[in-house]
Amino acid sequence: MHSNSYIITFVVIMTTVVAALLALLYTGLKETHDRNEAIYNKKEILTSIDPTADKMKDEEIEQIFNEKVQQFVLNASGEPVEGIMAEKVDMAKERKKDAADRKYPLYIYEDEGKTYYIVSARGSGLWDEIWGAIALEEDFKTIAGVAFGHKAETPGLGAEIKDSKDWKASFKGKMIYDETRDKYLTVRKGGAKDLTIEVDAISGSTITGDGVTNMIKAGMTPYFTYFSTLKGEKTGQLIETN
Amino acid sequence: MSETVKDVQVQKKEPAFPFGKKERALITDPLDDNNPITVQVLGICSALAVTTQVLPSVVMSIAVVFVLAFANLTISILRTNIPKQVRMIVQLVVIATLVTVVELVLKAYSYTVYKQLSVFIGLIITNCIIMGRLEAFAMANRPWRSFLDGIGNALGYGFILIVVAVFRELFGKGTLFTGSPAELKIIGNTPEFFINTTAGWGQTFFGWYVNNNLMVLPAAAMFLIGIFIWVQRSRNTKLVDIS
Numbered sequence: 001m002h003s004n005s006y007i008i009t010f011v012v013i014m015t016t017v018v019a020a021l022l023a024l025l026y027t028g029l030k031e032t033h034d035r036n037e038a039i040y041n042k043k044e045i046l047t048s049i050d051p052t053a054d055k056m057k058d059e060e061i062e063q064i065f066n067e068k069v070q071q072f073v074l075n076a077s078g079e080p081v082e083g084i085m086a087e088k089v090d091m092a093k094e095r096k097k098d099a100a101d102r103k104y105p106l107y108i109y110e111d112e113g114k115t116y117y118i119v120s121a122r123g124s125g126l127w128d129e130i131w132g133a134i135a136l137e138e139d140f141k142t143i144a145g146v147a148f149g150h151k152a153e154t155p156g157l158g159a160e161i162k163d164s165k166d167w168k169a170s171f172k173g174k175m176i177y178d179e180t181r182d183k184y185l186t187v188r189k190g191g192a193k194d195l196t197i198e199v200d201a202i203s204g205s206t207i208t209g210d211g212v213t214n215m216i217k218a219g220m221t222p223y224f225t226y227f228s229t230l231k232g233e234k235t236g237q238l239i240e241t242n
Numbered sequence: 243m244s245e246t247v248k249d250v251q252v253q254k255k256e257p258a259f260p261f262g263k264k265e266r267a268l269i270t271d272p273l274d275d276n277n278p279i280t281v282q283v284l285g286i287c288s289a290l291a292v293t294t295q296v297l298p299s300v301v302m303s304i305a306v307v308f309v310l311a312f313a314n315l316t317i318s319i320l321r322t323n324i325p326k327q328v329r330m331i332v333q334l335v336v337i338a339t340l341v342t343v344v345e346l347v348l349k350a351y352s353y354t355v356y357k358q359l360s361v362f363i364g365l366i367i368t369n370c371i372i373m374g375r376l377e378a379f380a381m382a383n384r385p386w387r388s389f390l391d392g393i394g395n396a397l398g399y400g401f402i403l404i405v406v407a408v409f410r411e412l413f414g415k416g417t418l419f420t421g422s423p424a425e426l427k428i429i430g431n432t433p434e435f436f437i438n439t440t441a442g443w444g445q446t447f448f449g450w451y452v453n454n455n456l457m458v459l460p461a462a463a464m465f466l467i468g469i470f471i472w473v474q475r476s477r478n479t480k481l482v483d484i485s
Contacts, residue, residue: 002325010325014332018339025343029350036353155294156414156458204455 038087048135048147049109049116051165072106078225091122091131104222109135116144119223123215126207128152130161130215136176140227143185146171148212158208170199176220184217259386268390272398274478279402280471281481284370288362289403289467290460294414297421298358299407301348303400305363307393309340310372314392317380324381333376334367341366354421371399406466414457429453 002010039058042065046053053061071086076099086105094102107118115138122131128151135144146168148161160167175197177184185197187209192198201209278284292302316336317324324332345363348356356363366372375395380388411418416430429437429444429451438444439451456462475481 002327007325007328010323011328011331014335018335022339022342022346025346029346032350033346036349040353040357154459156455 041087044147044149045107045118045120045133046147048118048133048145051145051168068109068111070108070110072108074104074106074222074226076100076102076104076222078222078229080226091120092129095122095129102222104219106223106226107133114138117223117227119220121215121219123211123218125150125153125161125211126158126205127154130208130211132212132215134171134176134216140224140231141175141177143171143174143176145169150208153208154205157202157204160202160205161208161212164202167199167202174199176216177224181224184220185213187213265387265390268387269394269397272391272394273401274398274474275480277398277402277474278371278374278395279399279467280474282371282374284374285399286467288365288369289399289406290463291365292359292362293403293407293410293463294458295358295411295421296404296407296419298355298362299400299403301352301355302359302362302366303396303403305341305344305348306366306369306372306399307396308344309337309366310375310396311389311392312340313337313372313376314380314388315385317376318383318385318388321381329381330373330377333373337372337376338367358421371395402467402470406463406470409466410457410462413454414462416453 039061042061043053043056046056046061046064056064065087073081073084073086073089075081081103084103086107089103089105091105094104105120109116109118117136117138117140119134119136120131121134122129124130130148130150130153132146132148134146136142137144148168150159150162153159153161171185174185174195178197183197185199187201188198189201189206189209191200272278276282279286279289288302292298313333313336317333320332341363344366345356348359348363375392379391383391408418411420412428416428416435418426418428427435429435429439429448430453431440432438433441435444437448437451439448454462
């Protein structure tokens, strides 16, 4: 049997050694971790335009972001915020803030004369958070492509929002909202009825699909306000917004 | 302690790192006769969760080999100095440290796999196989043998994991090794698959084939492991008497 003082000494030494070891390793690798995370997020955003982006090398992703992508951050009333890069906006943190204080990252991707506006949204799936990047065409309403992510949706069912290329491709060409802006893009259980603005839900993942619908409906207003001003500048006059 | 005395006496006769019949059995036994998953039925939780695809299963297996081998080694080296009253806590601290090391390294060098495994790496800490081996083997055996025992048991675990994952990924998604450079697309309904069920000879022979969505759910792993145990016991009669 060991004495109490031996046990206490043993535990204290063990904890100190372990703590020092892990602290050292963590600080040593922190830089690589941050870089990996940034690239992973960028990759996710790029897959909305180019579904093959997830196969790209890290350097290619960086290069595309440096050369073709402009980053903006909007506040809740749709005005651009100076002095912050969109990639620094952590959507998970933003979602916890009051709606009025949130920041909205906007990426503008230009390639060979075509411009895409990539907006981000975040909402709730069945088990945990889901998020997405939606690329819009120059008319600010036709969808050029989408990329979704999720924290813990069921593999094979809800997780298909991220994994199924076919499903993501079905968003292409749809409108993100209708003429009167009463209705937003909807994931419909039982099959899309209005093909211009609805996509088929994945069978077995109704709640995740509804989560996608709600996420798009809830998170887009600041972007549309900003787009209206952009449109106004282009045509030389302000277009009324709802 | 009398144990320690005996250890020292035995050590004198043997080389520092013996690799005889006994030592080989430490590695081969857990692969079949004493498999942690199918015979001891430990570590089922992670076996159900990570086996949807082959790549995460392989990475998980490597992680467990590393953690279990070095946890066994560390605990075995310290075994005479560890106070009995706090031995479980000490074991857990060693496991948790090694798992955190794995997590940090993986996050730095293979971020996509880290994302895929996410919570399961952390859950290695609670994997019953590891704690079980530390308590049952490393606390009573010398470092070298404990190290081998760790590798053996982790390989036994990894072997089942990978076999289950091959079945689940092949029949659930029609692919193998998704996410790695060796990605194989075997059967599916688009031209990029080797057997394309919508055109040509693929359609003639496999037009009826649809990926089985059940395979992607954890329940499928339960069935597969069940079938595994069944096959193993009908083949290996030694095991039938145990249960």
